[in-house]
Amino acid sequence: MDAVPRISRAQSMDALSSMANIAGYRAVVEAAHEYAGFFTGQVTAAGRIPPAKVLVAGAGVAGLAAIGAAGSMGAIVRATDPRPAVADEVKSLGGEYLPVEVVTEQGTDGYAKATSQEYDAAAARLYAQQCPDLDIIITTAQIPGRPAPRLITAEMVATMRQGSVIVDMAAGSGGNVEGSVAGEKVVTDNGVTIVGYTELARRAPGQASQLYGSNIAHLLTLFTPEKDGVFTLNEQDVIAQQMTVVRDGVVTWPPPPVQVAATPAVADPMVALDPTPPPVTSPADRRLMWVAAACATLAFIALTTFAPPSFVSNLTVFALAVVIGYYVIGHVHHALHTPLMSVTNAISGIIILGALVQAPMVGSNPWIGVMALAAVLLASINIVGGFLVTHRMLGMFTRS
Numbered sequence: 001m002d003a004v005p006r007i008s009r010a011q012s013m014d015a016l017s018s019m020a021n022i023a024g025y026r027a028v029v030e031a032a033h034e035y036a037g038f039f040t041g042q043v044t045a046a047g048r049i050p051p052a053k054v055l056v057a058g059a060g061v062a063g064l065a066a067i068g069a070a071g072s073m074g075a076i077v078r079a080t081d082p083r084p085a086v087a088d089e090v091k092s093l094g095g096e097y098l099p100v101e102v103v104t105e106q107g108t109d110g111y112a113k114a115t116s117q118e119y120d121a122a123a124a125r126l127y128a129q130q131c132p133d134l135d136i137i138i139t140t141a142q143i144p145g146r147p148a149p150r151l152i153t154a155e156m157v158a159t160m161r162q163g164s165v166i167v168d169m170a171a172g173s174g175g176n177v178e179g180s181v182a183g184e185k186v187v188t189d190n191g192v193t194i195v196g197y198t199e200l201a202r203r204a205p206g207q208a209s210q211l212y213g214s215n216i217a218h219l220l221t222l223f224t225p226e227k228d229g230v231f232t233l234n235e236q237d238v239i240a241q242q243m244t245v246v247r248d249g250v251v252t253w254p255p256p257p258v259q260v261a262a263t264p265a266v267a268d269p270m271v272a273l274d275p276t277p278p279p280v281t282s283p284a285d286r287r288l289m290w291v292a293a294a295c296a297t298l299a300f301i302a303l304t305t306f307a308p309p310s311f312v313s314n315l316t317v318f319a320l321a322v323v324i325g326y327y328v329i330g331h332v333h334h335a336l337h338t339p340l341m342s343v344t345n346a347i348s349g350i351i352i353l354g355a356l357v358q359a360p361m362v363g364s365n366p367w368i369g370v371m372a373l374a375a376v377l378l379a380s381i382n383i384v385g386g387f388l389v390t391h392r393m394l395g396m397f398t399r400s
Helices: 008-013 015-034 061-072 084-092 117-133 154-158 205-223 238-243 283-306 309-329 334-357 366-395
Strands: 042-044 047-049 053-057 076-080 136-139 165-168 185-187 193-195
Touching: 008 205, 008 238, 015 061, 015 136, 015 165, 015 193, 015 205, 053 061, 053 117, 061 076, 061 084, 061 136, 076 117, 117 154, 205 238, 283 309, 334 366
Parallel strands: 053 076, 053 136, 136 165, 165 193
Antiparallel strands: 042 047, 185 193
């Protein structure tokens, strides 16, 4: 199970990610148990209680779980990671991403890579700057097959306040924190508690068993595609390739590398510069534009002169609505698409009411009836489509 590749299609079978998710959550629980203060800030009659400040080193599966858990408990959460691409994930969970401005090697197999000496030095300066202001530190940095990198030194721990807590999730592989002991809890001379428990996932046995069983069930579903209980090994499947050790007496381990992450290519600034000069508008084209603008102005003046007064007022309202709607709807954040769809449904309802109001005037002008019918038809399509899309989006958050 630990050979399941970290690709999108194999997420439901990735037992390591499942256990890391539980461990990250449990690390926050252990930190809250050892910490003598509140995670969330409070204002009481006795005074104001500031929220706890938490730093999560590493924004992998465990780190993101810790960020989400600490943030949901009301703490101020900060996070570091060698991969700048995780900044959006940290922000989406309510955390603040602290960048280390050094170019690092990006892993292509879903796991962390060893950082450079330049990055380690810059990260050490960042940790030394942050430690005096922190209440809780959770470290998650581990590299498969190698000792865990040292992130927090004894000097940094000495600058933290009394009662602070550090949870070293990598204590079993050498530790990210100097002074941590695998499987034990240590209290330093200045009153900082360093938790080095190595069985965090086992401290939530029911949830761990449930997720692990689900991982195995999804894996067996992959290997029994006909749903008849017959085990079928597809050698062309990348998941089967990564998990196969021996096939028909032939050793196939180690498997070929799988590409799960791509480092964006750095654009060449010389190539990015377009030497082609911008097109120059000729005098003839400029005269044509002025003639077209003059014709449109004359047509508008003629239309407003001979049209009834109600048409002019309606045209003015329509033009203002187009301008305001463009600037309002065009700048709506992508997270508000569903509320925006509700607004458009309300506008469509207004259009239908306006078309129905015009129904008594069909006898005097047949074109009014045609326009009213078209308005009702198009607005109805928008309303029905909006409700269907909204219902589908809400279904994504409903437990099956």
